[in-house]
Amino acid sequence: MSQTVPQPPASPDSSSLPALRVAVLGAGTVGTEVLRLIAQQGDELAHRIGARLEVTGVAVRDRTKDRGEHVPAALLTDDPSALVREADLVIEVMGGIEPARALLLEAMEHGASVVTANKALLAQDGASLYEAADVHGVDLSFEAAVAGAIPLVRPVRESLAGDRIQRVMGIVNGTTNYILDAMTRTSADFGDALASAQELGYAEADPTADVEGHDAAAKASILASLAFHSRVRLADVHCEGITSVSAQDIAAAGRMGRTIKLLSIVERVEEENGERISARVYPALIPDSHPLASVSEAYNAVFIEAEAAGSLMFYGQGAGGAPTASAILGDVVSAARSRVHGGVGPRESRYAELESIPLEELRSAFYISLTVQDRPGVLAEIAGTLSGYGISISTIHQELLHSREEGSQALAHIGISTHRALESAMTASLDMFSSTATVLSIDSVLRIEGD
Amino acid sequence: MSQTVPQPPASPDSSSLPALRVAVLGAGTVGTEVLRLIAQQGDELAHRIGARLEVTGVAVRDRTKDRGEHVPAALLTDDPSALVREADLVIEVMGGIEPARALLLEAMEHGASVVTANKALLAQDGASLYEAADVHGVDLSFEAAVAGAIPLVRPVRESLAGDRIQRVMGIVNGTTNYILDAMTRTSADFGDALASAQELGYAEADPTADVEGHDAAAKASILASLAFHSRVRLADVHCEGITSVSAQDIAAAGRMGRTIKLLSIVERVEEENGERISARVYPALIPDSHPLASVSEAYNAVFIEAEAAGSLMFYGQGAGGAPTASAILGDVVSAARSRVHGGVGPRESRYAELESIPLEELRSAFYISLTVQDRPGVLAEIAGTLSGYGISISTIHQELLHSREEGSQALAHIGISTHRALESAMTASLDMFSSTATVLSIDSVLRIEGD
Known part of the structure; x- marks a missing residue:
């Protein structure tokens, strides 16, 4: 040798x-x-x-x-x-x-x-x-x-330019993923997990843009515009952050074999007379077995479904000086x-001019949790309300809450997961719950995705 | 509404x-x-x-x-x-x-x-x-x-053009992944798994190009050329297929918390006086916890490590009519x-002119399995040989083989995993084992990767 x-x-x-x-x-x-x-x-x-x-x-x-x-x-x-x-x-x-x-x-x-x-x-x-x-x-x-650092804009704009993208779903904000991951691992509540993320430099002193979902929504609008050859403005993106996700929600998700992640979802919605697009950001329960469930810490990962390509996944560091600089220099080399x-890079492509579908016209599966009076007939009343709006229940988990004061009324906590139903139907059900004495509080409303 | x-x-x-x-x-x-x-x-x-x-x-x-x-x-x-x-x-x-x-x-x-x-x-x-x-x-x-369908050539050529790629490691042949996955799930041996893959259309009637690693080696040569801005020919790629991977190897890997995958690896090897590159294809034991270990059936997945971008992973369908057509049409749109x-796409980039390092000069961790005489001192002899060539043992698993004939000599099976050692040292050790009466057969020699 x-x-x-x-x-x-x-x-x-x-x-x-x-x-x-x-x-x-x-x-x-x-x-x-x-x-x-x-x-x-x-x-x-x-x-x-x-x-x-x-x-x-x-x-x-x-x-x-x-x-x-x-x-x-x-x-x-x-x-x-x-x-x-x-x-x-x-x-x-x-x-x-x-x-x-x-x-x-x-x-x-x-x-x-x-x-x-x-x-x-x-x-x-x-x-x-x-x-x-x-x-x-x-x-x-x-x-x-x-x-x-994840090559995503170029693949969507160029590699998949000959295909028809149906859906992009991903974790595109590292700060919120870090916080939700910490809440899942340590059972911490949001406030403590945020404080620890700030200490470690994963969250900024003013974390609003991240935890309220604004950063993820901006990325969703960019991805939707590219994927669907239409102009999708920030205002077209429905946006919910993670500030109201509680330790109880994470625990309830765990019991259901699920993990809570902040998802950016952009998709085509096929309708009788054509198609519209949806772009939205919200925390959702996904199955523990879903590849996005195991994306930990501040990592990003994005799933793309396209007609011919099938399912693709991209994974890597979504932020940080060096990873971001890598992505920038790739663009610099191309532009240079x-x-x-000679030649020019891709231009804005918006010939398709697809309209955005308002959230209330979408169908989603939900997890909701309620604090209710613990007396006979309550469950039937709640199920009846949901059913009246065409919402069918998948699972129910009920727990008696021990009241601290003598003589106070007996309360129970109910966690319900539903099959897919119109967003507007869920809104109407929740309005109904708000106005009934049986339901003392609506504690959480989260979507279920990835099935 | x-x-x-x-x-x-x-x-x-x-x-x-x-x-x-x-x-x-x-x-x-x-x-x-x-x-x-x-x-x-x-x-x-x-x-x-x-x-x-x-x-x-x-x-x-x-x-x-x-x-x-x-x-x-x-x-x-x-x-x-x-x-x-x-x-x-x-x-x-x-x-x-x-x-x-x-x-x-x-x-x-x-x-x-x-x-x-x-x-x-x-x-x-x-x-x-x-x-x-x-x-x-x-x-x-x-x-x-x-x-x-996985956007890989474009990300390597363009998105990472401003970065310094250190290593690309992936599963880029669906047929062999399907076969190894089936062997892992069903404990089938190679022949049966291949036959079933052929029946289901995952392997061709003449499976040589896939199972001997030639297809994966061609892809490794393309990836290495792009990643390292050098001309890497097929002849520069060390290539081993999966035909000699046995059900026993898969079981032994399982005992070690590992899975066997056919990997294409291309990397920079930093040396005292500069750097060379290595491109190779072989079946290797990777930890069950490694993301590539869970790539099942005919899917492909590729890890890229770059200086600034860090670790990236790409996952999707590596073959099939529609996925391949998606990738082709992406290129067609760009070329069109x-x-x-105006303008032209990327040209061949080979200014770096890095040389390929011969396999024997690389350092790898190994799993080897031997059939030996079952008598005192054999293990010491084998360990001594390895140690003489500077190879240090990580784990040993020994099993008595029950001989079928009366009076025949007692045999044992030894599975050894090593720390990283020069390939040439392992070759010399194996030569030595071949020439000693103590070792009746060398049953497998596989690398260990992904730690």
């Missing part, structure tokens, strides 16, 4: 290649990682592109802050507008709606292609960005905006190749 | 769009599905592309055979050469090396872009195809050649968009 180790190939020399001017907007966790990768893999990237990436500036709010070796102070600028006007490629990782929106429009107007991770901006005003890209003949890419070799 | 269902959008009219001439080579299971999708989704595809796909002919060997409604007899031709010379896009689903190779070269020479599912051809002579695409400025795409909007 020969022990000779060949000399490593000389690091390919890229100095003779032309340069592309790259502007970076933002130098937080993701921006810093983007700059690190460009610095460390510059020669490799140049050979993949056919041109060198030359970072011409990094726009930040505070130029005096030290940002480590990969963000040279000389590149920092607080004039992002001047920076983007002279760029071939603009990488936007500053987040927020403004000034990001204005800067990207300005960049495209001056002929730069844009790579962004800004899901909130895309969900809120993707239309004007797409239009600007179209008018000015530049690329607009945003792989990093959905599910971090377009610059060098 | 309004029950009004909006009228379905009028099927978008594509008749005013320009046409692209599409030639299809082959009308087997995959070809038929490709034609079905083009026929059924023609208008949708036209809007995604900006041009209509007009199938100008389908090359088959036997023009008289009826191929169903989606393969009109009028399109059948037995002159593929004339067909490809007049095409804008050629879809090759005939398989085999010739005449596929000559036809694709002829197509590109005449300016057509090519979409192929032909892994054997790409692995054997990808270089000349890439070169022709380059010289003639056309696209060469082959998503369907690796892992069927290049025709309409």
Whole structure:
């Protein structure tokens, strides 16, 4: 056996290649990682592109802050507008709606292609960005905006472009998955799990965008638009967060062989006279045996069902500096190749113009839990109400609640899972429960998915 | 609640769009599905592309055979050469090396872009195809050649183009996974499991390409070339099939909390003076808890580890008419968009020119099983041999074999798992065992992966 180790190939020399001017907007966790990768893999990237990436500036709010070796102070600028006007490629990782929106429009107007991770901006005003890209003949890419490092935008937009996507269902927010996973493992309630996620850096000081489902809803609107070739606005996405998921809900799910996950679901709904689409985000009970049930901690995973491809699953890190930077650089290489070799990336595709179906017209299976008076006939009354609205019960779990005070009325807790029923029928049933003395409180209303 | 269902959008009219001439080579299971999708989704595809796909002919060997409604007899031709010379896009689903190779070269020479599912051809002579695409400025795409419907080629080539892939490990052959899964579930031996797979259509009448690992090796060579920007030929891939995996091996793996899967592994091997790459296919014992262990039946799944992205997993159907057709049509839409909007798809990227490391220089953990004389000192002798070659033992399982004949020598079966050791050291140990009277037979040599 020969022990000779060949000399490593000389690091390919890229100095003779032309340069592309790259502007970076933002130098937080993701921006810093983007700059690190460009610095460390510059020669490799140049050979993949056919041109060198030359970072011409990094726009930040505070130029005096030290940002480590990969963000040279000389590149920092607080004039992002001047920076983007002279760029071939603009990488936007500053987040927020403004000034990001204005800067990207300005960049495209001056002929730069844009790579962004800004899901909130895309969900809120993707239309004007797409239009600007179209008018000015530049690329607009945003792989990093959905599910971090997981290649998802490109597969949906390109790999499945010859297929008919029926449904996309996934866990696309790492923070809420971390919290629900912790609640499941430790029986903690939401507040404690959130506090511990914040301590460990998995949740932000203001966790609203994550725990209320807004982040997942923005991603759902992007995925639905791509999957169904229609413009799906953030307002079209029904959104419920996880703040009201209780330790009792998790325990009840466990008894049913199920796990609670925050799901983003976008799907075609075939109807008699055609089809509409649904995009929604809510916590749901899925079977423990479902592949999404075992997605732990802050990981993301997405299922896609397409007519010809069948079921596909993608799994990986949905957030974090390096994973997000990986997705951004993939887009940068593509956009840069377009610059060098001609051609344009995919444009907005909305020829199908499918309408969104309002939530109340959808059919879902439910888990509801109620606190009721413990007396004969209560169960029959509740079952009767549901049945009156065409809702059929799958399982019932009843538990006597021990009251702490002498002489107080006897109470029971009832957990009911239903077969699929119209959302509007469930709403009507719950209204009825609210107005009856028998039901003291409606403790939870959750959907059941994945069967 | 309004029950009004909006009228379905009028099927978008594509008749005013320009046409692209599409030639299809082959009308087997995959070809038929490709034609079905083009026929059924023609208008949708036209809007995604900006041009209509007009199938100008389908090359088959036997023009008289009826191929169903989606393969009109009028399109059948037995002159593929004339067909490809007049095409804008050629879809090759005939398989085999010739005449596929000559036809694709002829197509590109005449300016057509090519979409192929032909892994054997790409692995054997990808270089000349890439070169022709380059010289003639056309696209060469082959998503369907690796892992069927699972978007894998595009993510590796494009989504991860800004990252540094360290390792790809996956199950990329459905037939062998079906057989190993059946052996695991039913304790059947290889022959019976193969026969049943053949009956059910999961294995071909001549299963050689699958069970000997050749198909998986072709895919490994394609993946390694893309992942490491180097030309990795089929001959560079170490290939072992599953024909010698026994029911005893599966049972032994089970005792160790492991499952046997046929893995395709391609990875960078960092060395003192640089790096080389390894591409190999062999059956290996992986922990039951590893996500690849639960990939059942004919499904495929692939893990990718990249520097910035971390671990990614892709899962789906790796074969079959419709899934393969989905992957092909994704490529067709991309190549067609290049025709309409300009630009070219990714070219061969081999600037890194990394060399392949010979298997014997790699380090692996092993499971070996031996039939030995049952007498004092045998275990010490075997352990001594291994230790002499620097191989350290992790676990030993010994079982007395009951001999059927009176007076015959007492035999034992020994199963040994080792820590990671040089392949060449294991080869030398096995040579030594072969030449000693103590060891009557070497029953299995399998690697252990996924820890």
